[in-house]
Amino acid sequence: MLRVISNRAPTPDVAPHMERRNPLDLFLQSQIARAAGGISPIAMQLAFQDWWRHLAVSPGKLGELAGWWAGSAANPARDDAATDARFADAAWRAWPFSQYAQGFKQLEQFWRLATSELPGVAPHHAEVVAFTARQLLDMYAPSNFLWTNPEVQRAAFASGGRSLVDGARNWGQDLCRRLAPPGAAVSQPVDQRFEPGRQVALTPGMVVYRNELIELIRYAPQTDTVYREPVLIVPSWIMKYYILDLSPHNSLVRYLVGQGHTVLMISWRNPDARDRDLGMEDYLQRGLFAALDQTAALCGGAPVHGVGYCLGGTLLSIAAAAIGAGEQPAHGKLASLTLLAAQTDFSEPGELGLFIDDSELAFLDALMWDQGYLDGDQMAASFQLLHARDLVWSRMMREYLLGERSAPNDLMAWNADSTRLPFRMHSEYLHRLFLHNDLAEGRYLVAGKPVALSAIHAPLFVLATERDHVSPWRSVYKIHLLCGGTIDFVLASGGHNAGIVSEPGHANRSYRRHAANVAPLGYTSPDEWLNQAERCEGSWWPYWRQWLVRRSDRQRGAPPPMGPALGPAPGRFVVQP
Template sequence: MAQDDTPSAFRLPDPAVVSRTMADVAERGQRIVQDFLKRQSDNASNGGGTGGAGSDPLNLAGAFMEMTTRLMSNPARLMQAQIGFWQDYMTLWQHTARRMMGKETGAVISEDPKDKRFKDDAWRDNEIFDFIKQSYLLSARYFQTAAASAEGLDEKSAQKVDFYTRQFVDALSPTNFALTNPEVLRRTAETGGENLLKGLSNLLGDLERGKGSLQISMVDRSKFSVGENIAVTPGSVVYQNELMQLVQYNPSTEKVLKRPLLILPPWINKFYILDLRPKNSFIRWAVEQGHTVFVCSWVNPDESLAEKGFDDYMQLGPYAALEAIEKATGEKNINAIGYCLGGTLLAATLAHMAAKRDTRIKSATFFTTMVDFEEAGELSVFIDEEQLQALEDKMNKRGFLEGSEMAGTFNMLRANDLIWSFVVNNYLLGQEPFPFDLLYWNSDSTRMPAKMHSFYLRRMYQQNDLIKPGAVDLLGVKLDLRKIKLPTYILSTREDHIAPWQSTYRATQIYGGPIRFVLAASGHIAGVANPPASGKYSHWVSDTAPPTAEAWLEGATELAGSWWPDWHRWVSALDKAQVPARTPGDGALAVIEPAPGSYVKVMASD
């Protein structure tokens, strides 16, 4: 019989490739296991055993036990859900049987149009894969419905059960397994299984990079270098202290606005999210609009900064920057932007300055910033006493929270996009991750000092003290956000999974000055880094600030494209005075080193 040499025919893998791969697997696997066991032994000898809270650091057992108890207290409702599930399942069987006989049938259940997992045509065209897909979707709906139907759960337990049920359901998707993913089966047939061998090598590489813990590669890191092809807007570091470097950017216009612009990015991540590439750099664009831009580039802290607190970040961040900007430009008054945690710091600083009658910051812009943490979204799942104690125990031993742990938490909020899609691409399809600037930045994680992070999680996320007048004391001053009277621009994003826009909107009811609230499409990052030239993502505007976010949106007007020009019109109208362009080093501060500086280049694994 002639051998089928069509592209879809299965071929045996190259024996030499198999031999090399398995030898490599054996050598690397043995080394990974030995290193992992040694660390576990060292951890146990240092008092870091697995007993106590460490056996259930997420405190899931209690939440799911309570859910089970509640469900069993109403067995009729549970039975009704089970009957509905089996009826749907039998209908699916019947529809599949009709399809296999060549008859047309409708879907019993359909995936969300936004769900990218089932984009391959085989999930619709092939009866078997269509059955697998719909069977999974029915099971997922049943699990989530059953978890949600438990009556009497307290809000925190219900939120935790819902979140981790979805994590469980997402993990069991048939797309995540080689034998039930048509794209993987097709690739395996085409390559003779070499995709799986390559995937195994990729898996070992990620285990080695994580020193025994899996750190999934999201991007080809070799394609990017900070300061060379990313974060390349020209400028200079003109000031630095132990927590931050202050970068001043070179002007690109002959005249600039008299008021300099200070940007306070979050120190959970690095500042160059606002300076990825020239085409999507907010910093470069702001310079082109005539702003003298300064940015705080935060240090990537190690154990030596374990005792740095939120007050230190205020003193050595915005306060130090204000003094440095005056020396560099001769200007006392500035406009300020705070992004996420940087915005929370800006709000705290403004309240501190209001109490001290310090008016140097003349306008404040907040990007995706929460100051009222009552409804903090799914991050609240990770904020309970048991988890905070376990986290503090871990941080106190080494002085900081490891950047990869923070990144892992954020990735869980979008597990299908930021975890499972890479499992399929890297390990099952055996492909290299794509060179995507946004994902490179996302993987360039930063650490958090133990004292500061504990304060942030407890006083803000857990206790929501920042909005309580006088509850938070920084540098001997009791803060009251209601005393913030300056013009304020609040930018939120509609699909934000980190700072839900309904929560960020609450600030409009706190600050005392004139407020402009703008809502951008997309999420926490893409909705902010959205240049006008891209033509992507609309935004909503309104001149009113009603008591609720829902009322605001009902009265808002949707406009096409980026919100950046709206912000520039707003901030430049506050003071249109212009002066000759300022170049780093022309003032009283000498240039220390070229932008983006050395602090931003320190990686969490260094």
């Protein structure tokens, strides 16, 4: 059990940047961070101060804003609200609701102008102010309130008030779950339960290795012969692994084994306060390298197709750089490297970077130091902010005002099955990768020695998704500046999760690739690449599988022995609370 924060001092073996932090400061800042939802109020204040003071000494900008407001009020653009999904219903075209919608869209445009193109404001501060203004506006959109939303009023009238009663019940259920102490038995809608091993994560397999950090799952072969090179998948430990093995119809694992590939998957243990000192080096050595060793042993030392998703892809690229430089030769050879929505250069991480600066991380470090980990709900809240319009306010309007629960599905259930992140690992990840960009700039250390991604010699398949707010595709594309080897870059439709779960036959799926199927000579900017890319209808999975086959031994053989069985898939770790 954790001791009170004020009774323990930072020790050098916990996190280097915490050595000089005062325990009293940590305690106070952890309480402030908890009350503010992990956000630094000082960082927010500095951003608004920077913006407001520069605006105050810019009379020309103030005059432009006043003139724009007067002009837009006199001649409102009638089609502005119609392009917003919140106001798409025909009822929003009638008075007075049309005035509510148009007035709201005017406010949005005004704040976009007010927070942009203001010389002197630090770019990070300008982005923070614009983002915060957008979040506040979305909170007070007329679609969020009973008396200003015609759809809600129509539903209430048609149902005799039943929709409002159902909405109040939904609100009460969610409030009880939110306020319940950990471990308390709180009722949940039965149809929203997707339990690993029962409804999801169903591909047959066995746990063939387990240590204190990972379980390694070896999936049972589905064909008489298999390719010699196994596929080792390294998922992100921010969420459970089974996004890549959801339902049978959309499981990437099931697809691969059905095509003759030997597939292994890392399942990360869900840490708690006792694991506060686990760092990035532990996840590399006792996680990925341990899995590589076991994979090589099970498959006769054959080269491995490494596949990393999100943070797992970042870790895989670090491992590949260390192996390529000859620093970690004992862990075998990589036949290829596939990075799915994984960043290696964090200089432009998109809106997630709004939560990353020195002040934000000081408060977040204090919060994690107090708890020993970052809770999954706290992490999920940050991601929800990036999609607050759809994931928060539109959902609340639908569930609490219209009384309609969202139709459950496997992807939603997986997204709610969050994990905790150890204090040291997450702090190192944020400081070394996001804040200081050590990996891209050659300062990231593995076993005490810096690694460079230019040491990666294996061919790379790099996939990004068009609407990714976690790993923006232009940020993912920066790997072209870091690796000199062959890179096949593919841009898939969808977002960070749905763009990966893109099985053949899924409606409205497409991807873009270079028309010649190879990277052009020399560096091509992201926009140039996009202009030259060929758009292909359907799933990217078959294209990627063909890419793997071309980098595999053509001679297929009998599947290698399954190895020692520690229990059936999906294993123990994935069901840990």
